[in-house]
Amino acid sequence: MQSFTVGAYKPYFDVDTADVVERIRDSLFPFKGNFTEKTADNPDLYGPFWICTTLIFVAAAIGTFVTYVAHKLQKKEWDYDINLVTWSAGLFYGYVTFVPLGLYIILKYFSVPSGLVQLWCLYGYSLFIFIPASCLSIVAVEIFRWVIVGVAGSMSATFVALNLRSHIKSAGERWFLIVAGIFLLQLALAVVLKLYFFTITVGTK
């Protein structure tokens, strides 16, 4: 019953504006690797939730705009696709909720437990880089879009992997597999983002 009160979750929202801005800025520099230490005693869920929500909106908005422009340039019919919003919501919320959960279970299995909220915090902030990447994907050049998505995906994946590395190293000889798995998952998310939102096939709609 306790978990249904607002008070039970207040400690996870105990951040000021300056804290959130600083954490976002840290997520943009993946090679520092000290995000988990900084947030160890005060992980927040505000950042992950609202970054996710913003990303859903930005991806859906820019994806819609891109398809609109592509259709108009070729003088074709265009209808708003409401599924863009719902599917993107499912994708991003699902990713940020279940991948850290899976990682938590795996890390527990390898007896190097990490706090679940810390993992959620880490994954949530790692998605921030996709927001500017989506904005830049307005440019209609296909190669440019792939490059942007690749760069953002690898930055995000490096951020997650490096921050967990010190933790995972103590897992024994399997640590490389775990880190590689994390890296690939994040890249896969970036690719799905590109393919679903920013790949235009005019005439099949």
Add this chain to the structure above:
Amino acid sequence: MSYGDTIPLHPSSQSDIDEIENLINAGAHSATVLPARAPSPSRASIPVSHSPFPLPPYQKMPPSSSPTPVVSSVPAAAATTTTAPGGSSRIGISTDALESPPDTLTEPVFDTVKRDLTRIVSNLKLVVFPNPYREDPGRALRDWDLWGPFFFIVFLGLTLSWSASVKKSEVFAVAFAILAAGAIILTLNVLLLGGHIIFFQSLSLLGYCLFPLAVGALVCMLEGNVIIKIVVVSMTLAWSCWAAYPFISTAVNPRRKALALYPVFLMYISVGFFIIAID
């Protein structure tokens, strides 16, 4: 609805009912015009706030959609139940007429509807056309209601659905879900950040601030040109954000003001974008 017609009365209850009718008739002579707002001090659920952070955070108030508060019957009933413990529940229900304008059960439907509409209009004026120099922005909407927000959300959903060329029912469903869930999530966000806000009052406020966007959606439905749509939606969006700003910013710690305001702006911007994108 009169209990005397259908249920055989206990002998002692008849005298109580006579006593109450006398009181009602005595009161009816003094108040013949229904006030535009139900008297707010009798509603136990709304605190009077004169300081920035007046409230403990977790007051969850039951929404009351009728202007005659049943809550007020409790203090009134306490005063009159000394005479007849047996009929106390019936006394409780009929003595709310003492606190609120008389004959709310027997008045014409038009009067009830008119009272609700007047309240919606006055709340709208307070929220959406606020006086920027008022002394305490947190004091507005003491008589919050949920009818206004409900009308605006449904109206916005319907307008978007009419404007859409395909998948009309999905559009309505998504719009309604986003607006309703969004209002709840925004309120929870403020509460979790340690802000002081009443849950349903905040829902009401966020719903009333949708009014400019609803007007914008109506204009966009009638108008076809994309440039005009963008201009209209931007203006109404700015108006909605401006209307919502004082209520949210006074509810939280100033160091977290941006954290509380950003999601509100995000929701209104996404609704605005939705309005433009629906062809």
